[in-house]
Amino acid sequence: MYMYAIAALVNDGFAVITVSAPYEAMFTVLPxxxxxxxxxQMREVENNYPALGKLIDLRIEDLKWLLNxxxxxxxxxxxxxxxxDLERIALIGHSLxxxxxxxLLDPSMDLFRAGETEWKHTPSVLVLQRDAVHFARFKELFGEEVVSKYIETEEILVRRLQGKASLIEVKxxxxxSFSDLPLFEADQPLSEQTGRIHERINGMLLDVLEQNLKGR
Structure with a gap:
């Protein structure tokens, strides 16, 4: 779903390891x-904020395993x-x-110390935000509890990352648009628009990684 970003990162010299969540798909057949x-947890996730939290917990366990x-x-x-280079690692995610x-940026979490590796620095963060979603429509889709928690979490994130993060709205x-899926739509204008959006996202993403991981 994210080959546009993976290709850009690899072309710029980064090693990319992707993480899937097979237990979130309808079913998965392993090799x-x-x-x-x-x-x-995935079956319960609709309009259920605690279930979303459980999915995040599962993903965190996956990442702990991966770091080790x-x-x-x-x-x-x-x-x-x-x-x-285990001293310079970036974590990139979309949606959940x-x-x-x-x-994972919460200092109370122990993910920054995994196995033999000690994560000494909280990295700078680039948050790419799509165009604003109308609150009423958002609430209709996900329920008031989920939307309220979502907004509360974003406010906490902004406060904690003040001075460390860039929050950018992508017009x-x-x-x-943060995935490859619109590129395969029959709607040619949508595909072309998505390509332009991907160029912007990749440009900002590479700028942040170059500065924070390569020191350029």
Whole structure:
């Protein structure tokens, strides 16, 4: 869903590791043939803020596992041996993935210390926001409790990241503009517009990573 961003990052010299959430799909068949059903938390997520929190918790556990695995992959013989710079890591997410990334910045969470790796610095953050969503429509789609918690969380995020983050509104963007999906729509103008939006997103994303990870 995010090849436009992955390709831009790789072309700029970054190693990219993608994380999927197979338990959020209707079902997943692993390469081993194992069949995974959708998680109970995902089935309960509509208009249910506590269920969203459980999904974030699951994603956090996945990321903890990944960070530990990265330490091992970087140390063991293989194609990734010595390739990963574990002192300079960025976490990028969209939608629930973006929320998870924001939650990980909470200093009370222990994710910044995983296995042998010590995460010493809270990174600067680039928050890319689509055009404003009308509150009434948002509430109609997700329910008042979810919307209220969403707004409350955004306010907390802005306060905690004051002086550390850039909040940028991306004109013409919708929620799915941050993914590849609109590129495959039959609507040619929409596809072209999405391509322009992707160029803006990639430009801002690379600027932030160049500054904070490469020190340029």
């Amino acid at each position: 081993t043939g194992e069949f995974l059903h959708q998680s109970e 695995a990265m330490v091992k992959l970087n140390a063991e013989s293989g194609m990734l041996q010595g390739v990963l 993935g973006g929320t998870t990334a924001a939650v 013409e963007a919708s929620h799915m």
